[in-house]
Amino acid sequence: MTDGDYDYLIKLLALGDSGVGKTTFLYRYTDNKFNPKFITTVGIDFREKRVVYTSSNTNGTATGKTFKVHLQLWDTAGQERWAAFFPLSYFHVICLQLLLLICKFPGQLQANAYCESPDIVLVGNKVDLADQREVQEKQAKELADKYGIPYFETSAATGAEVDKAVITLLDLVMKRMEQCVDKPPADPASGNGTTKLSDAQPGEKKCAC
Numbered sequence: 001m002t003d004g005d006y007d008y009l010i011k012l013l014a015l016g017d018s019g020v021g022k023t024t025f026l027y028r029y030t031d032n033k034f035n036p037k038f039i040t041t042v043g044i045d046f047r048e049k050r051v052v053y054t055s056s057n058t059n060g061t062a063t064g065k066t067f068k069v070h071l072q073l074w075d076t077a078g079q080e081r082w083a084a085f086f087p088l089s090y091f092h093v094i095c096l097q098l099l100l101l102i103c104k105f106p107g108q109l110q111a112n113a114y115c116e117s118p119d120i121v122l123v124g125n126k127v128d129l130a131d132q133r134e135v136q137e138k139q140a141k142e143l144a145d146k147y148g149i150p151y152f153e154t155s156a157a158t159g160a161e162v163d164k165a166v167i168t169l170l171d172l173v174m175k176r177m178e179q180c181v182d183k184p185p186a187d188p189a190s191g192n193g194t195t196k197l198s199d200a201q202p203g204e205k206k207c208a209c
């Protein structure tokens with residue numbers, strides 16, 4: 001894929017307290033490398049990655065449709081009170097938490113988000129530091145279930161589950177877009193059938209996604 005050669009530009013936002021590993025998680029995802037240094041992010045930064053997304057049916061079988069996706073992965077400064085600063089309407093969210101902490105973010109996110117059920121994945125990072133663990137998987141999973149969001153235990157150090165967490169979020173976003181564009185047009189005179197995701201123009205915004 002060359003610079004402008006993609007079907008969709010999707011922006012993902014990593015949120016979480018300072019030190020949970022947002023920068024390192026994103027670096028692992030984009031470059032498959034681990035940076036052991038802690039250099040706190042000032043303000044906001046982003047990384048990019050191109051992926052080919054294969055559309056699937058609800059039963060998980062591939063539809064045969066593929067889309068070139070340009071992912072922008074936005075990295076925030078954890079020490080800031082993000083909820084007041086970021087226009088969540090433009091992003092889909094990777095919510096990172098240390099396994100040492102009880103996550104307080106999902107409820108806040110849903111209260112501030114652009115629609116009733118924003119696309120969020122909850123990530124418990126640093127799973128390789130098992131001896132320092134204070135929150136058990138069951139506890140974190142219950143929290144995620146309470147808000148109906150997927151939960152992953154990742155390690156930016158080993159790479160465990162990092163790709164899966166991002167791809168799951170991308171899948172939620174793409175499925176939501178597909179649902180939006182599959183809806184019949186409000187004015188029957190404006191179209192003679194339903195619009196398919198494959199008919200949408202690159203970069204065209206079809207819904208709040």
Ligand SMILES: Nc1nc2c(ncn2[C@@H]2O[C@H](COP(=O)(O)OP(=O)(O)OP(=O)(O)O)[C@@H](O)[C@H]2O)c(=O)[nH]1
Nearest residue numbers: 018019020021022023024036038041078126155156
């Ligand atoms: N062992 C281990 N260390 C990690 C992991 N993820 C991040 N770290 C380390 O934790 C420290 C903080 O990581 P960062 O990615 O800078 O944290 P951050 O959330 O971006 O922090 P802010 O920019 O202050 O918001 C760094 O020293 C990382 O190397 C992990 O999965 N395992």
